Amino acid sequence: MDFGIQLYSLRTLDESTEALVERAADAGFDGVEFAGVDDDERTRMALSNTGLAAPSAHVDIETLESDLDAVCERYGSLGVETLVVPYLPPEAFADADTVDETAHRLDDLTARCDDRGVRLLYHNHDHELQMVDGEPALDRLADESGVGFELDLAWLLAAGYDPTEYLDRYADRTPIVHLKDVVLDADAERGGRPVGLGDGELAIDACLDAARDGFVEWVVVEHDFPDDPAEFCRASGEYVATRRSEN
Incomplete structure (x- = not known):
């Protein structure tokens, strides 16, 4: 099981993708997950020079559906073998019929990716x-x-569920997880505020144990809105390094 960082977490640094890859390497991560790339060749060189892997990339579903060959060619040249639909709106899960429509839409795209x-x-x-x-x-x-x-894992917890139970339930279809910590909203049934690893309420060690017992290949660190992205990257790399001996 390897550890990576979602580069979306560092988007406000106003640095090139190449520089973000180098920053992730300096922090001790094994790889990066893309949320866009600004220069394919320079990014490819940065991956090669640092030895980092690029296991996955977030790409919106409209782009995947309309231009899948181009997406596969671009990210494939960077070593990416997994594409991730990062978001569908609440309307896609509003009731049983819309969930079924969403399921069929994702199945169609899965078949094309396969x-x-x-x-x-x-x-x-x-x-x-x-x-x-x-x-x-x-x-x-x-x-x-x-x-x-x-x-x-943080969104599962914020929604009121035990992330380890979901890791167990879908172990055979969850090769990648997002690891971020969250402080829950005490005044609401669901919701929370993302924080640095170890500063929130996620049972990180239990989640990592469940991930090791399952199908998980990559644990990707993320923070939606870090106050200091550079420090989040550094501190997160240091945090996951303490867990490597248990890997």
Whole structure:
């Protein structure tokens, strides 16, 4: 199991993708997950020079559906073998019928990715955990589709669920997880504020144990809105380094 960082977390640094790759390497990560690339060749050189892997990339579903060959060619040249749909709006999970439509849409895209030798995953937020016909929409999506997951552990917790249970439940279809910490909203049934690793309420060690016991290949660190992205990158690399001996 390797550790990476989602470069979206560092987007406000106003640095090139090449520089962000180098920053991730300096922090001790094994790889990066892309959320866009500004210069393919320079990014490729940075990956080669640092020895970092690029296991996955977030690409919006409209781009995947309309220009999949170009996406596969671009990210494939960077070593990416997994594409992740990073978001679908709450309307896509509003009721049983829309969840089923979303499942079929993701299955169609999964089949097209499979034909090109690329894996497709879906990344959850908390709205996929709203109840639909007596069960969380995410569970209905899993029942109605074969799409894999990039489970976001903080969003699962913020929605009121135990992330380790979801890691166990979908171990065979969750090769990548997002690791971020969160302080829960005490005045609401769901929701929370992202914080640095170890500063929130996520049971990180239990989650990593569950990930090791499952199908997880990569643990990708993320923070939606870090006050100091450079410090978040450095501190997160240091934090996960303390967990490597247990890997």
